[in-house]
Amino acid sequence: MTIAVRADDLTVSRGDLLIFSGLSLSLVAGESLMFTGPNGAGKSTALRAMLGLVGGAEGKSWLLAGDGAEPLPLAFAAHYLAHLNAMKPEMTARENLDFWKALTGDFGDGAGMAVDDAADAVGLIDVLDLPFGFLSAGQKRRIAFSRLLCSHRPVWLLDEPTAALDSAAKTLFSGLLNAHLAAGGIVIAATHEPLDLANAREMRFSGPVRLATDPFMDAEA
Numbered sequence: 535m536t537i538a539v540r541a542d543d544l545t546v547s548r549g550d551l552l553i554f555s556g557l558s559l560s561l562v563a564g565e566s567l568m569f570t571g572p573n574g575a576g577k578s579t580a581l582r583a584m585l586g587l588v589g590g591a592e593g594k595s596w597l598l599a600g601d602g603a604e605p606l607p608l609a610f611a612a613h614y615l616a617h618l619n620a621m622k623p624e625m626t627a628r629e630n631l632d633f634w635k636a637l638t639g640d641f642g643d644g645a646g647m648a649v650d651d652a653a654d655a656v657g658l659i660d661v662l663d664l665p666f667g668f669l670s671a672g673q674k675r676r677i678a679f680s681r682l683l684c685s686h687r688p689v690w691l692l693d694e695p696t697a698a699l700d701s702a703a704k705t706l707f708s709g710l711l712n713a714h715l716a717a718g719g720i721v722i723a724a725t726h727e728p729l730d731l732a733n734a735r736e737m738r739f740s741g742p743v744r745l746a747t748d749p750f751m752d753a754e755a
């Protein structure tokens with residue numbers, strides 16, 4: 535199935551701050567896009583707005599799955615890996631991954647990996663039966679990433695995916711991300727670090743702009 539991600543004229547304001555405006559993009563299977571820019575520039579907000587998680591966001595984003603298909607909300611077909619790992623610390627890594635696999639399911643006719651295979655792919659089969667809270671920061675991030683492998687979703691939206699990872703794990707992740715792209719997936723990542731992805735484009739965020747709220751004050755300036 536051919537897929538494409540589109541966003542058209544996304545705009546987000548917070549109070550008197552215009553975080554970004556007029557964000558439009560178009561990606562097809564096998565393409566990746568890096569959101570870059572300084573702290574607070576709006577990269578995470580853009581990922582969340584694409585998923586419909588930002589109240590008051592204007593514009594729209596959608597997924598096209600198959601020729602002539604009706605547009606679908608991106609959340610139907612996307613994995614979102616945020617800053618936080620979204621795992622319960624008192625449950626084992628396996629229990630967490632079982633939960634996510636059952637919750638997200640597979641999109642279309644794709645099939646995710648078995649939990650053991652996904653943990654093996656990130657080099658952590660040995661910790662699967664430990665409580666998630668016992669794992670090191672890097673191990674937690676690797677297990678959180680393996681969630682993406684457990685159920686098939688063609689679009690991956692990633693927020694600082696390599697935070698806390700050592701250089702070997704970063705190389706491993708680049709390999710898994712490139713394999714996803716080679717299989718016809720799409721990756722959009724907010725990142726301060728290069729991810730070494732094939733066909734990567736960059737969208738740079740310059741940061742919020744304060745909107746004028748007092749026209750009389752502006753007139754005096």
Ligand SMILES: Nc1ncnc2c1ncn2[C@@H]1O[C@H](COP(=O)(O)OP(=O)(O)OP(=O)(O)O)[C@@H](O)[C@H]1O
Pocket residue numbers: 548549551553571572573574575576577578579580724739742
């Ligand atoms: N609920 C809110 N109310 C007001 N401002 C907010 C709110 N949420 C986020 N912001 C502001 O929106 C801006 C964008 O934040 P965002 O988290 O998207 O930045 P970022 O580019 O991902 O930064 P970083 O690189 O530090 O992760 C920041 O200036 C932040 O303070």
